[in-house]
Every structure is written in C-alpha cells, then in structure tokens.
Amino acid sequence: MTISTLSDSSNKESSLSTSSQASSQFECTSQKPEEQKPTLTDFLRTALRPKDQVLYVWGGGWNEEDTAGGMEANTLGMAPGWKTFYEENLDGYIAEDHAYEIHNGLDCSGYLGWVLYNTLDDKRDYVVKSDQSDEFLSGLNLGQRREAKEVSEILPGDIMSEEGHVYIALGQFEDGSVLMVHSSPPGVRMSGTEGIAYETALLYQNNGWDPLADSSFLDYDQFRFSEEALPDPDHLREMTTAEVVDFLYDDPSMIFSESSLQPHE
Numbered sequence: 001m002t003i004s005t006l007s008d009s010s011n012k013e014s015s016l017s018t019s020s021q022a023s024s025q026f027e028c029t030s031q032k033p034e035e036q037k038p039t040l041t042d043f044l045r046t047a048l049r050p051k052d053q054v055l056y057v058w059g060g061g062w063n064e065e066d067t068a069g070g071m072e073a074n075t076l077g078m079a080p081g082w083k084t085f086y087e088e089n090l091d092g093y094i095a096e097d098h099a100y101e102i103h104n105g106l107d108c109s110g111y112l113g114w115v116l117y118n119t120l121d122d123k124r125d126y127v128v129k130s131d132q133s134d135e136f137l138s139g140l141n142l143g144q145r146r147e148a149k150e151v152s153e154i155l156p157g158d159i160m161s162e163e164g165h166v167y168i169a170l171g172q173f174e175d176g177s178v179l180m181v182h183s184s185p186p187g188v189r190m191s192g193t194e195g196i197a198y199e200t201a202l203l204y205q206n207n208g209w210d211p212l213a214d215s216s217f218l219d220y221d222q223f224r225f226s227e228e229a230l231p232d233p234d235h236l237r238e239m240t241t242a243e244v245v246d247f248l249y250d251d252p253s254m255i256f257s258e259s260s261l262q263p264h265e
Contacts, residue, residue: 037231050183058107060103115168148222161221178218
C-alpha cells in the first residue's frame with residue numbers, strides 16, 4: 001500500500017508580514033530561556049505535537065498566493081482552527097475535497113515549516129517546496145544534505161525529501177524499516193515502512209489510520225542537522241529507534257500536552 005501524497009505545486013518565496021499580524025490569534029508555546037539552545041529532542045517532540053490532531057490539506061501552511069509560508073506555519077503554537085476542522089471532518093475525511101482550504105490543516109511542507117518555526121531560534125519562514133527542503137536548510141548552514149543514492153543510514157531528526165513529499169525520521173530499525181512523522185492524507189501521523197517500523201507505528205496511532213508507508217520512502221534525499229545547529233544532548237542518534245520512541249513517549253497512548261513540550265531536563 002502506498003500512502004498518497006499531494007504534491008506542493010508552486011515555486012515559493014519568504015513572506016512573514018501576515019504572520020506577525022495574526023500571531024495573537026493562536027496559542028503560544030512556552031518560550032525557552034534565551035540562552036538555552038533548542039535541541040534535537042525539542043525538534044522531535046514538536047514534530048509529534050500535531051500528530052493525530054491535524055488533517056492534511058493541500059496548501060495548508062502556505063499563503064493565499066501559494067508562494068510562501070502562511071500565518072499558521074509562521075506562528076508559535078497550534079492554530080485553534082486545526083482542531084475544530086479535525087473534529088468536524090475526521091470521519092470519512094477525503095483530502096482531495098478540501099484542497100487549498102489553507103487555514104484548516106497542513107500539507108507535508110507546511111507541516112515541516114511549522115515544526116522548524118516552532119523549534120529553531122531564528123523565527124523565519126521555513127516553508128519551501130518539499131524537494132527543496134534539503135538544499136534550503138543546508139543553504140542556511142544548518143547541516144548537511146545527501147542525495148538519495150548517498151544515504152547509508154537514517155537517524156532520528158533526519159529530514160527526508162523528494163519531489164512531492166517530505167517527512168521527519170524518528171529512526172531506522174535493524175530490518176531497514178523507517179519510522180517517520182509527516183503530514184500525508186488523511187493527516188499528520190506516525191508511519192512506518194513494512195517491518196518493525198510499521199508494527200511500531202500501529203501501536204502509536206489512535207484514530208484508525210493505516211500507518212503503512214511504501215518502500216519508496218526509503219529512497220529520499222536527506223538533510224541532517226549539525227550538532228552546532230541542533231545539539232543532541234540526550235544522545236538520540238546513539239539510541240535504537242525503539243529507545244528513541246520510548247524516550248519521546250511515556251507509553252503508546254500518550255497524548256502530548258503543553259507541559260510535555262518543555263525542554264527535556
């Protein structure tokens with residue numbers, strides 16, 4: 001089975017003016033002390049926050065012109081409208097029927113942009129086309145990119161992209177299967193390629209969505225944050241993927257709250 005994804009369609013530029021005007025409309029996450037640098041753990045916990053709470057909308061996270069990130073992707077916290085739309089449309093949701101209802105959910109690149117904005121200190125527009133993610137982030141000197149043919153392992157926090165889709169890796173199991181979090185119809189969710197990753201994702205889904213990801217997800221370009229850009233003091237990259245998930249969750253039924261997103265002590 002292949003998880004269907006709707007490709008992001010326009011060449012997109014930075015636009016932050018609308019986000020500053022609208023930020024008061026959204027919940028705000030607690031801010032870290034200025035001297036405390038965000039970590040890889042912060043990035044992954046933020047990535048998991050919208051899981052099973054936000055539906056996939058083609059163009060979600062972009063502006064009206066489809067040229068840059070919109071106000072939702074460039075605001076701290078989750079937009080209240082996401083939850084309302086999720087609760088009203090969860091049963092039988094068909095993403096194709098809601099394309100470009102941009103304030104109601106997130107597409108794959110809008111989701112990544114929101115996660116980056118809510119994690120990194122530099123509050124800029126991080127929303128770009130999915131297949132430009134690796135070059136865009138490496139161009140900001142945040143880490144290193146590799147083409148798919150050069151990828152030998154996938155570690156927690158790696159951003160994996162191709163034309164039409166992008167996801168955040170939680171890790172790779174010993175059988176080669178990859179566990180990920182991404183926005184893919186019907187919504188933001190944890191998925192896994194066939195094997196241990198898929199069986200693990202089944203344990204952590206709570207709304208009946210099938211978490212199986214096609215094997216093609218293994219053949220994506222890769223971006224990996226440098227230690228300088230996103231430190232890993234909890235040594236997630238040295239853990240097994242099972243240990244990473246156990247570290248991020250207390251148990252499979254855990255629901256993320258504001259307090260669970262505080263910096264790890």
